Amino acid sequence: MTRSLDLPALDRVDTLAQELALLQNTGQRRIAILGTRHVPVVSIHLVELLARSLVQEGHSMLTSGAQGINAAAIRGALAVDPAKLTVILPQSLEQQAPESQELLEQVLHLVSKPENDDLPLTEASTLCNQEIVSRCDQLICFAFHDSETLIQACQDAEDLGKVVTLLFFD
Template sequence: ERDYSVTNILKELAAIQQQGPQKYSILGTRHCSYLHQQIIELLAYALVLSGNHVFTSGAGGTHAAAVRGALRAEREDLLTVVLPQSMSKQTKESQELLDKVDDVITMPQNDDMSLDVASRICNSYILSLTDQLISFAFHESNTVVEASKEAKALDMLVTTLYLD
């Protein structure tokens, strides 16, 4: 399914060689193992340490790991969290973690929607703010897989890591 066209290969090489920080979205499933969370946390930490801006969403799993990693790099200005609904809709554990984040964008206008629909809107918004997507999904993680397809349609560089 990977597109090996000359254009895509050149685009990926240019991105690898590009100097200067990028804006990365890290999106993924809430259901991931402790080991996967550690890997995601380390990735977010390294991205922020190297001057990149990380955008992610709320909830446990992938997003919480990305937030913890970015916070550990002690560059709060390089972390933005976009919530699909208002802060009050988040779990207590998520709210405690998000209290440490300076830049949290909420979408209270989505409070009356199902979390699935609100998450799709949120993911689209995050993609509109970023240059590249790194996603963590199971093959049946429809919302995350859809975000990856949307990012590809936007001509973004997309890395999807499947956990199954």
């Protein structure tokens, strides 16, 4: 007999119940939005709208400082309540792209990591994502299937029992 819905494995039922309870919780959460730099303009607008909506609902936002998805999340949160936004950079502010620096100067809660300036950006980004994941209750991630650093952040978040939403562009 075929089934239209695959049931989760028994060891995942508790995790699934926990995730559903968190999603239904109307309390304020710390939500991280991470994503790729290279995205279509329509997706940028959707992420800005998502970030605005989440902050309007009273949630706090966490992200990093890169262009693309992260910058869209920053603009969305800043438009509603700058105090609800925390941006954690992988390196110092001076290491960020000039177009990012202008936006980041508006962020009230900016965590800079000059101690990572000598690291390759991929390694510094991995450390940054780990810190963001450790501080959030939920992660929303926009990536491509070959976005190894972002996919690893999602796996780290799942390993910590966080609610993870991973959306792929490809």
